[in-house]
Amino acid sequence: MADNTKGRRDFMGMALGGFTALGGIGALYAMKRTWDPLPSVKAAGFTTIDVSAAQENVLNVEKWRGKPIFVLKKSKDMKPDDRDVIVGSDRFLVAVGLCTHLGCIPAYAADEHKFKCACHGGEFDASGHQIFGPPPSPLEIPPFKVEGTKVVLGEEGPEYKKMKEAGLTA
Amino acid sequence: MAHFDENAKPFSQKWLDERLAVSTLKRVLSTEYWIPKNINFLWAMGMVLAATFGLLLVSGIMLLMYYKPDVNLAFDSVNYTIMSEVGYGWLWRHIHGVGASVVFLIIYIHMFVGIYYGSYKRGRELIWLSGMLLFVTFSAEAFSGYMLPWGQMSYWAGMVITNLFSGGSLEAYGLVEWIRGDYVPGDAFLTRFFMLHVLLLPLVIIGLIVLHFGTLRIPHVNNQDGEEFDFEEAAELYKAGKVKESKVIPFNPVFLSKDVFVMGIYFIFFFYLVFYHFEFAMDPVNFDPADGLKTPPHIYPEWYFLWSYEILRPFSKDLGLIAFAIAQVIFFMLPFLDKSPNVAPASRRGLFKYWFWIMLVDMIILTFMGKLPPQGIWNTIGLVAALLFFALWIALPIITKLEKKL
C-alpha cells in the first residue's frame, strides 16, 4: 500500500513537471517572438538614390532602414577599390555610415579623404577600409542594385552579389 | 486554529497580534535585530540607499503620469510637458535625475566600505553576491531610464551599448536587431526599455533588496575590527540591562537614530543638488532631440559607467568586449579570489592594504580618462590603467595567500 502511494505520487509529480516544462517552453517561445522586430519594420522597403548630380569628394548622407548611408563620389586622385560602386563612368563609395566598432557615425574630413569616428578614434579611408583604431572591419556595404543613374538600396543586384561572394562586405 | 480572544477590540494591539503577529514582526525586524556597537557612519549607507530608492520610486511614479513612450512624443513630454506645464513637474524630474546619479555614488561608497572592512568574507559571501546583483540591476535600470527622454545621448548610448551584443558570431544570429526590435533604436526599442525601466527591473530590484536584507540576518553586520563574537550572548547581556558591557545595540531605535542623523546630512546635500545644481546629472547633449543621422562629436556615458567604458576603449573590438564583460562581473568573484583568512580592515592586513588603495585610485583614473576625448596621452594613460585593473585582479589571490593570520 505504502509503495503504491509513493508510485502514484511520483507519477503525479512527473506528469506535473512535464506539463510545466512544456508550457514553460511554449511561453518562452512566445516571449521571444514578441521581442522580434515587427513585420512592418522588417518590410521597411527600399530607398532609391539618384547619383547623377553628385559632386566629387562631397559626402552625401541618405537614410535607409533608419541607418545613415554614405554616398561619396570619388575624385580622380582617390585610388580605385574593389568595393567601389560603379555608376556609368563614375566610382562611388556607398556604405552604411556606422562605425564597425560600436556604431557611431564617423565624420568625413574632405581634405584628408578620411572618415574619423569620434567615439573611440577609429578612422576609415575613402574606400571605407579601416586604417586606424579599434574598428575591426571596413564600413559595411548595403545590398544595392544599379539602375541607370540610380542606386536602389535593399535589393541585391549582380554587382553586390559579386562583392559578397568575394568577401568584400559582410 | 489559533486562539482568538472574543473581547479584543478590532485593530487593538492584541487583535492585530492574533492575526498578524505584529509584535513578533517588530521584534524580529527592528527592536531585537542586533547591530554591533563599533561601526562608524559609513555603515549608514545601506539605509541611505534604501531612502534614495524610495525617492526614486515616488518621483518616478509622478513622472510616469505625463511621460509618453513614443519616439515622436517622448522628448517633448519630458522637456516641455513635465518641465513647464505640469505643476512641480520639474521637481520630480530633478529629484529623479539627481537621485539616479547620486545613488551610484552611494553604491560605490557602500561597496568600497565592504571591501575595506572585509565584509564580503567568510560567512558573508551571499551578502556580497546579492549586493553585486543589485549593482548590476541598478546599472540596467539607470541605462534603460537614460533612454526615455529620447535625446541625442539617449539614442547614441542606446546604439553603442546594444552594438556591444554584435561581438563575434552573435551578430549572425541577429541578436542586436532582436534586442532593439528594429535595425536601429526606434519605437520598439523605446517602448521595451520603458517597460523594463518602469516595471520589470524595479520589481527585480525590490526582490533583490529583500534578499540582500535577508542575507544579513544570520551572519549579521560586520564591524570596524572584523571581530567575531556571539550575537546571542551579547544580546542577552543587552536585554539584561548590561548595556555598557554588551557589544550590540538594537537596530530600532538605537542604531536607527544614527542612520537618521547621517541621512539628515545626506539629504541636505541631496536637495542642495536638486534645487541648485541639478544640471550636473543632466548631459547638455541630451537636450537635443534624438537624430539617427548625426552622432554627437564625443560620446560618453554618465560618470558612474565611465570606468568600465574606459576599459572597453583602448582594445580592439573583440578584446575590448571581453575586457568589458570581465570588468562587469569580476567584483562578484571577490570573496573567492581573496584567499586570506583574516576578516579585518585593510589597514591591518598585509599587501591587501595597498591593493585596496591602488584599485580605488585606478578606478578613479579610469573614470577621468573615460570622460576625456580619446586622443594622444589620454589613450596611453587609459590603456595603462585598464591593464593595471586586470593585473590587480590577477595579483589578488597571490598577495592574499601570502597574508599571515592575524
Ligand code: FES
Ligand atoms: S564606434 Fe567608432 S571607434 Fe568606436
